[in-house]
Amino acid sequence: MTEPQSVGIVTPQTAHFAEPLALRSGGTLADYDLVYETYGELNAARSNAVLVCHALSGSHHVAGVYADDTRNVGWWDNLIGPGKPLDTRKFFVIGVNNLGGCYGSTGPGSINPATGKPWGADFPFVTVEDWVDAQARLADRLGIARFAAIVGGSLGGMQALSWALQYPERVGHAAVIASAPKLTAQNIAFNEVARQAILTDPEFHGGHYYEHGVVPARGLKLARMIGHITYLSDDSMGEKFGRSLRHGKAVYSYDVEFEIESYLRYQGDKFAGYFDANTYLLTTKTLDYFDPAFEHGGNLNAALARASADFLVVSFTTDWRFSPARSHEIVYALLHNRRNVSYAEIDCPAGHDSFLLDDPQYHALLSAWFDRIEV
Amino acid sequence: MAAYRYDYDVIAQWIAPGEKVLDLGCGDGSLLKHLIAVRQVQGYGVENDPDKLIACVKNGVNAIQVDMENGLSGFEDGFFDHVIMSLSLQAMHNTQGILAEMLRVGREAVVSFPNFGYWRHRQSILNGRMPVSESLPHQWFNTPNVRFFTIADFDALCELNGIAVRERLAFDEGKIVVEEPNFLASVAVYRLGRD
Numbered sequence: 330m331t332e333p334q335s336v337g338i339v340t341p342q343t344a345h346f347a348e349p350l351a352l353r354s355g356g357t358l359a360d361y362d363l364v365y366e367t368y369g370e371l372n373a374a375r376s377n378a379v380l381v382c383h384a385l386s387g388s389h390h391v392a393g394v395y396a397d398d399t400r401n402v403g404w405w406d407n408l409i410g411p412g413k414p415l416d417t418r419k420f421f422v423i424g425v426n427n428l429g430g431c432y433g434s435t436g437p438g439s440i441n442p443a444t445g446k447p448w449g450a451d452f453p454f455v456t457v458e459d460w461v462d463a464q465a466r467l468a469d470r471l472g473i474a475r476f477a478a479i480v481g482g483s484l485g486g487m488q489a490l491s492w493a494l495q496y497p498e499r500v501g502h503a504a505v506i507a508s509a510p511k512l513t514a515q516n517i518a519f520n521e522v523a524r525q526a527i528l529t530d531p532e533f534h535g536g537h538y539y540e541h542g543v544v545p546a547r548g549l550k551l552a553r554m555i556g557h558i559t560y561l562s563d564d565s566m567g568e569k570f571g572r573s574l575r576h577g578k579a580v581y582s583y584d585v586e587f588e589i590e591s592y593l594r595y596q597g598d599k600f601a602g603y604f605d606a607n608t609y610l611l612t613t614k615t616l617d618y619f620d621p622a623f624e625h626g627g628n629l630n631a632a633l634a635r636a637s638a639d640f641l642v643v644s645f646t647t648d649w650r651f652s653p654a655r656s657h658e659i660v661y662a663l664l665h666n667r668r669n670v671s672y673a674e675i676d677c678p679a680g681h682d683s684f685l686l687d688d689p690q691y692h693a694l695l696s697a698w699f700d701r702i703e704v
Numbered sequence: 705m706a707a708y709r710y711d712y713d714v715i716a717q718w719i720a721p722g723e724k725v726l727d728l729g730c731g732d733g734s735l736l737k738h739l740i741a742v743r744q745v746q747g748y749g750v751e752n753d754p755d756k757l758i759a760c761v762k763n764g765v766n767a768i769q770v771d772m773e774n775g776l777s778g779f780e781d782g783f784f785d786h787v788i789m790s791l792s793l794q795a796m797h798n799t800q801g802i803l804a805e806m807l808r809v810g811r812e813a814v815v816s817f818p819n820f821g822y823w824r825h826r827q828s829i830l831n832g833r834m835p836v837s838e839s840l841p842h843q844w845f846n847t848p849n850v851r852f853f854t855i856a857d858f859d860a861l862c863e864l865n866g867i868a869v870r871e872r873l874a875f876d877e878g879k880i881v882v883e884e885p886n887f888l889a890s891v892a893v894y895r896l897g898r899d
Contacts, residue, residue: 657778661780664778665780667724670768671761671767672769673754673769674769690758693758694754694757694758694761697759700762701762
């Protein structure tokens with residue numbers, strides 16, 4: 330057994346699609362780009378492909394580093410690589426940036442062919458189902474008729490689930506991690522506060538801030554701060570920051586006093602420096618709209634009847650944004666339909682973000698699951 | 705408890721091909737694997753130990769993490785043909801609750817347990833020490849078992865709770881015991897139904 334390694338230097342690629350894509354919102358993209366990365370080799374039978382779907386602020390850069398930026402490590406690098414749970418000596422792994430994204434795939438910052446200017450707020454709403462359709466075309470392009478597995482956490486888990494419903498014959502296994510069959514009202518509420526922070530930023534300019542040479546950084550920062558709070562657990566925040574005071578005592582000001590304030594402001598600023606506000610708006614709405622049971626009168630059992638994949642569902646005990654109870658809904662709906670499903674509730678203190686960490690129990694489970702997948 | 709696999713054969717006899725089976729406290733999934741092989745069941749295990757859960761996934765067996773002490777609330781009434789609890793009932797606090805849950809989600813329940821009334825165990829107590837045997841392999845201070853009961857006790861509980869004993873087999877170290885099972889058997893396997 331070799332030590333787990335990085336996939337090393339990786340290079341993103343761009344696939345251009347000239348065939349129009351009809352979107353659930355009623356809009357159409359006449360043509361579009363998807364940026365993606367691949368790791369490992371597609372085998373001769375083309376049976377070893379694994380698609381990794383990203384969450385809210387993720388991208389196609391799932392593993393490895395860039396030659397010109399070796400500190401830019403893929404967001405799920407602890408999971409993917411030679412000797413890692415998603416072993417690239419066995420699997421051909423694909424990461425793809427979704428439509429509406431801000432990492433090179435066609436999104437609000439791209440040029441709208443109708444106006445010659447950036448789409449901005451005119452970029453059509455995209456749904457999880459639309460993303461899956463676009464990813465399916467990329468799979469066609471890469472010669473992958475059927476994925477060995479589709480994996481994702483949070484919003485990525487919704488994509489994995491949706492794949493299993495939209496293209497059941499193309500999904501062998503699906504891992505739905507720290508996810509839910511739809512958001513709760515509380516979750517939508519958090520997203521709405523985040524959106525209002527952006528929409529009311531004076532630099533937002535109705536979403537056409539690109540033309541004004543500004544970005545609604547304050548709004549995006551606030552959006553990220555509230556999001557960030559919900560991705561951690563009270564315990565992990567308490568353990569990391571507690572009530573530590575920067576000056577050792579209260580100085581009675583609105584400047585940074587508590588360490589948690591410093592941390593949130595830092596994370597918010599950092600995020601506002603690289604992420605696109607329109608993408609954040611669009612993607613939180615994508616989360617809000619996802620609800621495969623809706624067209625079945627809210628009956629999740631009926632909605633999941635189409636799935637034929639073997640499922641792994643994973644939740645984390647301290648995740649209060651996508652709580653274990655939400656995963657149970659998926660598990661019991663799959664069970665109702667007599668699908669193969671395993672479910673684990675990982676005891677990890679880190680809240681929703683646990684799915685990104687390399688908790689030993691969690692990774693041992695994923696290793697066991699990927700090992701069992703025949704390619 | 706790996707030595708006590710002979711209850712698997714008894715359990716398999718009571719399962720019809722293609723049934724839907726739930727195995728509570730499924731461990732590494734080996735009973736389900738056996739039932740899938742010999743009866744082509746559609747099996748699901750319930751397990752709360754993370755390491756055992758991973759072992760199930762390695763074995764290719766469906767395993768669902770549930771703390772059975774809290775019942776089986778996510779499982780639908782009458783969904784399973786058989787709900788099995790093999791050598792785990794004695795490790796449950798909520799004995800009556802889980803028996804009721806088994807017969808709620810299953811048409812029939814199959815339960816096996818070590819018989820505390822086994823003559824060697826009685827002898828051990830007479831000699832002043834808690835029994836340690838093939839069927840009760842732990843010391844008193846490290847046993848996962850929290851309920852110590854006999855075949856007679858279990859019969860009385862079924863009577864009290866309106867549970868029908870449809871069949872019972874008793875064993876002494878793998879051999880069937882017909883006479884005086886409460887005295888001579890180390891393990892009992894029951895097929896239970898609703899009255």
